[in-house]
Amino acid sequence: GIEVSSFEANIEFSEFKTDDQGLVPVVVQNYRTQEVLMVAYMNEEAYYKTIKTGKMTYYSRSRQELWVKGETSGHTQYLKSLDIDCDKDTLLAKVDQVGAACHTGSPTCFYTRISGETEATSNPLYVFKHLYDVIVD
Amino acid sequence: GIEVSSFEANIEFSEFKTDDQGLVPVVVQNYRTQEVLMVAYMNEEAYYKTIKTGKMTYYSRSRQELWVKGETSGHTQYLKSLDIDCDKDTLLAKVDQVGAACHTGSPTCFYTRISGETEATSNPLYVFKHLYDVIVD
Numbered sequence: 001g002i003e004v005s006s007f008e009a010n011i012e013f014s015e016f017k018t019d020d021q022g023l024v025p026v027v028v029q030n031y032r033t034q035e036v037l038m039v040a041y042m043n044e045e046a047y048y049k050t051i052k053t054g055k056m057t058y059y060s061r062s063r064q065e066l067w068v069k070g071e072t073s074g075h076t077q078y079l080k081s082l083d084i085d086c087d088k089d090t091l092l093a094k095v096d097q098v099g100a101a102c103h104t105g106s107p108t109c110f111y112t113r114i115s116g117e118t119e120a121t122s123n124p125l126y127v128f129k130h131l132y133d134v135i136v137d
Numbered sequence: 138g139i140e141v142s143s144f145e146a147n148i149e150f151s152e153f154k155t156d157d158q159g160l161v162p163v164v165v166q167n168y169r170t171q172e173v174l175m176v177a178y179m180n181e182e183a184y185y186k187t188i189k190t191g192k193m194t195y196y197s198r199s200r201q202e203l204w205v206k207g208e209t210s211g212h213t214q215y216l217k218s219l220d221i222d223c224d225k226d227t228l229l230a231k232v233d234q235v236g237a238a239c240h241t242g243s244p245t246c247f248y249t250r251i252s253g254e255t256e257a258t259s260n261p262l263y264v265f266k267h268l269y270d271v272i273v274d
Binding site: 007008009010011025027029033034035036039051079080081083084085086087090091092094102103104106109110111112113115116 | 251
């Protein structure tokens with residue numbers, strides 16, 4: 001099982017630069033793979049609840065309510081570390097993700113490629129995969 | 138030198154769900170290390186300019202103008218891939234970062250730890266570092 005931890009905040013929410021709805025965006029990253037899973041938003045209550053419980057808790061802008069991630073789906077995100085950026089308006093959470101982060105069942109919400117290189121040129125490890133294929137040949 | 142590429146967008150900006158200022162947040166990740174470097178914002182012009190030039194271009198909310206990252210600092214970000222999330226309101230860019238992403242000179246804007254575990258428990262590779270120290274001892 002995953003150990004649930006309680007954390008302490010050394011920065012108060014009031015020090016953050018929030019948007020006009022009192023929210024800050026949170027980039028959520030898988031702490032093992034470093035994959036970016038999603039971006040969600042926190043208000044003051046979500047921030048302190050996350051730190052107290054060790055489970056990622058957001059403010060749902062569409063439902064306009066507190067949202068404990070995984071409360072209904074079981075896809076809980078356990079907090080591993082939390083950082084704030086240089087201008088104090090964005091959080092970065094590294095989490096231990098149970099199941100899929102995305103409500104579609106995808107491991108990450110960022111599964112739609114707009115533009116860019118294929119794995120062959122964007123993944124530095126691809127060369128090893130290619131080398132392996134050559135050796136096998 | 139870094140090869141500058143031009144890209145094509147298979148999704149138009151008008152399909153995105155922007156905020157009331159016509160902006161979408163962009164999570165910027167180092168394509169080699171997977172480190173999250175910063176979060177910035179794009180308007181329609183910044184989006185198409187980024188794709189056309191292959192250099193990350195944002196809309197500066199504080200200066201209220203287009204901002205070609207690195208234009209004055211030299212710390213250009215070359216686009217490697219661009220993804221949109223499931224509800225089309227957030228972009229994820231993987232980039233080849235020249236120099237430091239943060240204006241403070243830090244490699245990432247997320248250098249302030251609020252809460253969480255130390256490297257010893259949050260970095261899965263730490264055990265190897267520890268093992269090495271034991272062997273050296």
